[in-house]
Amino acid sequence: MKKEVNRHERRKAKVLKIALGKKILTPPKFLCLEQNTLLSLHFFWELREAVNKQDPISLQIHLGNIEKISFATSIALTAEFQRWELIEGEPLRPMNPEAYQPQVAQMLTSVGFFEQINCPNDAIPKILTKHWIPIQSGEIADPTLIGILQEKFSSLDKKNWNLTTSDRRSLFEKLPLIEGIANSIEHAYPKLSKKTFPEFEVFRQKRWWVSAQLDEEKGTLEIVCVDLGITIPKSIEIFHKEIPPTSDIDDIHRLFWACDANKSSTNKSNRGKGFSDILHPTSLHPENKITIISGFATACFSQKIPGKGGEGTNNPIPYPGTLIKWHIKLSPPLS
Structure with a gap:
């Protein structure tokens, strides 16, 4: 009130x-x-x-x-x-x-x-040199979203990049949208005690937002998934006791731990190995890049980043949710 x-x-x-x-x-x-x-x-x-x-x-x-x-x-x-x-x-x-x-x-x-x-x-x-799939939003990880995005993507007028019909048809199947959305729902909006976590009481509706942008001139596709839940680092802190709650463990460490865990808590169709599936597109092309902003952490993943292919930092101000952006190179086609 x-x-x-x-x-x-x-x-x-x-x-x-x-x-x-x-x-x-x-x-x-x-x-x-x-x-x-x-x-x-x-x-x-x-x-x-x-x-x-x-x-x-x-x-x-x-x-x-x-x-x-x-x-x-x-x-x-x-x-x-x-x-x-x-x-x-x-x-x-x-x-x-x-x-x-x-x-x-x-x-x-x-x-x-x-x-x-x-x-x-x-x-x-609207800008003529780019094409957008308008924002799709929902409360469940609906596998039919893949079909919706495929249909909208196929209807775009493509001129300046070479992607075969087969690749166009299977593109969204190769990208972990369902995994990203399902993770946002299961981990971003858990059932928490409002007495212990009063800051999460204001908004409990499990909702995600997805959109895609095609740039013909650069031959790239960007897909963004946003949720407004408790963030990946906070979820790791609460539910994964493998990481001790010490002052040496911050949001970026928790985010990288989630990405390295290579685990899945479900055996559902259209689901995979958690964040390892979300990061899989980086293995398909050297120019593919994944950006994750969640809580105090910002991380980027790409083949071009030395070491484990990821780098990140802790920000002094948190993002109150999780944003995942896939930057996909379409030319030459995905293999």
Whole structure:
């Protein structure tokens, strides 16, 4: 239940000459969790905190300040907007979408941001040199998602990259989407005691978001899966006692442990060996790359990275969920 505005809040609003109960969040000019990490994480954390506090505020997001937004970050942004609606029961409307920078407007329109938040903006044209599979969202790891993505992918007009009909048909079968989604549901949204973990009580709906972007000029496909659960490192900390809870073990260590575990807790169809399956595309092409942002950890995996093929860091601000991005090279075809 939301709190009522008290006299102290009214007095503060009067002194500062601001509208009572109004909060405006302004993202950085370059909103990108992969490259402008700290400023982008700060914005997402502020947005999450504004929702979790459930204060009697009128929250507004000034997206017009953004000059450029990345594909993966646009999926994360959509997820947060929908999270607000699921909690509050009403949509969070972006401010003045007609005034957005062209790249931002085109990206958000192409991934289906406005449709997902029930705020269509058909006047904004889509970029012609790239193709998007609009955001798909759900609450279960549905194997039919593979068929849906295959159908949408096959319908795209492909000109500048060489991928055989057979490879097009089997592409999504080779990519661990179902494994990624199933992991997000089973591990990101566990049943936890609200007394022990009160921070996870606000949002318990098991939901994921998936989208794909095809770049004909570069011959690449990017697929992003987002969940807003407890994060991979927190799941490892709670449920895997093999890693002692010492000060030497941080989020990036827990994330790499999950990726090296090579274990599966299920024997279901379309399921594999956990994160080892999620990282499998890196073995298919030297330019394939997997990025995982979860909690305080950011990690990248590729054949081009020396050693075990992965590197990562701990950020000072956590991402309140998990984002997995597969960057797949389509030319030459996957083997």
